[in-house]
Amino acid sequence: GNSVTQMEGPVTLSEEAFLTINCTYTATGYPSLFWYVQYPGEGLQLLLKATKADDKGSNKGFEATYRKETTSFHLEKGSVQVSDSAVYFCAPGGGSARQLTFGSGTQLTVLP
């Protein structure tokens, strides 16, 4: 099956700071890679995804590149906003497993 190791939080940043949340995975087969976000009081939402090596997923200013050689999918944003405050989950899916395998989540708080 798949497994994932995600940078632990909480992470607190000032508005406009640079964000990196590290994620590494192990997988049998060739999974797709996802970042999901959970805003306060809301359900999990897909933030971005990448389906093959060297693909870059991007959305809302966030980016992550599928690095097969390092089995990583680090999330980055150049300038965070207060509205980005949420919990972020890295999740490989597919390969030998139908389901998503979630990391423990990283709580991000952005201060004005």
Added chain:
Amino acid sequence: GAGVSQSPRYKVAKRGQDVALRCDPISGHVSLFWYQQALGQGPEFLTYFQNEAQLDKSGLPSDRFFAERPEGSVSTLKIQRTQQEDSAVYLCASSLETGNARSEAFFGQGTRLTVV
């Protein structure tokens, strides 16, 4: 419907009570997943349906947990004789495609179960 709908949103059960949690997936979605999310943790897989067939129940923690999707649409997760360790948020997700998890999964807002 517009999204995945779960009910109830909150459930308080006395220890030993049976509970039933409902999930209405997005219309036409073939795949349906149940996850359990403990406080401060990521969701953990419980079970997977493709239409009405339960193809994977390897994540169900005990035989007190039972899930069904008899007509390939609405699904119910039932927990018998609830224990305090069952307290968690139960998430349902659906996706359009079958097979592996390459397509986007859409999540409901979850049911928060508290066993007292």
